[in-house]
Amino acid sequence: MSTTTTIERPIISAEELLTAWQGHRNLTRKVIEAFPEKDMFTFSVGGMRPFADLIKEIITVSAVGLKQIVTGVITPFEDAMPQIKEKADLLQAWDEASEQINVYFPQISAEKFHEDINLFGEYKFPAIENIQYFIDNEIHHRAQAYVYLRALGIEPPFFWDRY
Amino acid sequence: MSTTTTIERPIISAEELLTAWQGHRNLTRKVIEAFPEKDMFTFSVGGMRPFADLIKEIITVSAVGLKQIVTGVITPFEDAMPQIKEKADLLQAWDEASEQINVYFPQISAEKFHEDINLFGEYKFPAIENIQYFIDNEIHHRAQAYVYLRALGIEPPFFWDRY
Numbered sequence: 001m002s003t004t005t006t007i008e009r010p011i012i013s014a015e016e017l018l019t020a021w022q023g024h025r026n027l028t029r030k031v032i033e034a035f036p037e038k039d040m041f042t043f044s045v046g047g048m049r050p051f052a053d054l055i056k057e058i059i060t061v062s063a064v065g066l067k068q069i070v071t072g073v074i075t076p077f078e079d080a081m082p083q084i085k086e087k088a089d090l091l092q093a094w095d096e097a098s099e100q101i102n103v104y105f106p107q108i109s110a111e112k113f114h115e116d117i118n119l120f121g122e123y124k125f126p127a128i129e130n131i132q133y134f135i136d137n138e139i140h141h142r143a144q145a146y147v148y149l150r151a152l153g154i155e156p157p158f159f160w161d162r163y
Numbered sequence: 164m165s166t167t168t169t170i171e172r173p174i175i176s177a178e179e180l181l182t183a184w185q186g187h188r189n190l191t192r193k194v195i196e197a198f199p200e201k202d203m204f205t206f207s208v209g210g211m212r213p214f215a216d217l218i219k220e221i222i223t224v225s226a227v228g229l230k231q232i233v234t235g236v237i238t239p240f241e242d243a244m245p246q247i248k249e250k251a252d253l254l255q256a257w258d259e260a261s262e263q264i265n266v267y268f269p270q271i272s273a274e275k276f277h278e279d280i281n282l283f284g285e286y287k288f289p290a291i292e293n294i295q296y297f298i299d300n301e302i303h304h305r306a307q308a309y310v311y312l313r314a315l316g317i318e319p320p321f322f323w324d325r326y
Contacts, residue, residue: 128175143304147211150211
């Protein structure tokens with residue numbers, strides 16, 4: 001069964017995943033900076049949510065979700081959504097969430113990464129799958145903001161600019 | 164240095180990454196299916212590329228890129244882009260690429276995952292980082308297609324529907 005052994009070997013470490021995640025967060029922060037404040041809370045394409053609402057979701061999903069994984073204290077998603085109405089406050093909440101991620105992520109034990117957690121009382125998956133979902137969800141909504149920016153005539157940051 | 168040890172431990176196996184990737188590919192396939200053929204090759208928001216061009220890029224980046232990692236034979240990106248003009252052919256090329264990924268991915272040795280490869284003669288990074296980039300790039304462009312679909316009045320598949 002050498003093929004199976006080959007496939008099943010570990011290839012991404014916790015540290016590498018955190019680095020990749022924070023790289024994505026750096027890029028998302030550049031997208032927030034590039035977005036005009038007047039459009040951030042109102043502009044939409046096809047009836048979708050404004051960019052600020054997407055960012056508030058990402059802040060909640062990531063930082064609050066990670067805290068739930070570490071502490072095991074589960075609260076509903078809606079209760080955790082920040083009330084933010086200005087661009088500067090959105091950037092500050094973003095930076096605070098990035099710091100919290102750096103604090104909480106290293107506290108997750110090897111066992112806990114592969115244990116189920118019922119995140120926000122709704123999403124029961126192994127912690128590692130929930131975390132991968134956080135990152136995928138951020139890439140997904142940020143990409144939608146790329147289209148919003150293009151529709152507004154603004155060039156978004158390069159996709160590879162994670163620094 | 165127990166904290167460092169904790170962070171550096173491996174948490175994602177090659178098999179888990181392949182499963183996550185093919186899950187994303189299943190969802191992207193649903194987005195291709197949902198897209199009207201007449202709009203697929205022409206519709207744009209904000210001057211961006213039509214959806215078919217994004218899909219052709221993903222097919223090239225993923226299947227051809229992975230083959231380069233396995234074989235070490237490097238060819239330019241442009242030479243690898245498929246010439247496709249119909250939705251049925253796009254779906255067929257997508258499925259063939261998904262099969263090729265299942266063939267090539269298990270052939271990557273543990274050492275090779277962390278060796279640099281100059282993909283398409285342009286992107287010199289460790290193989291694992293190139294592969295993570297493939298997946299991130301797919302999520303990114305698929306999310307843009309979600310906005311296109313919404314702008315066309317079509318409801319996209321659920322983001323979590325990877326089956």
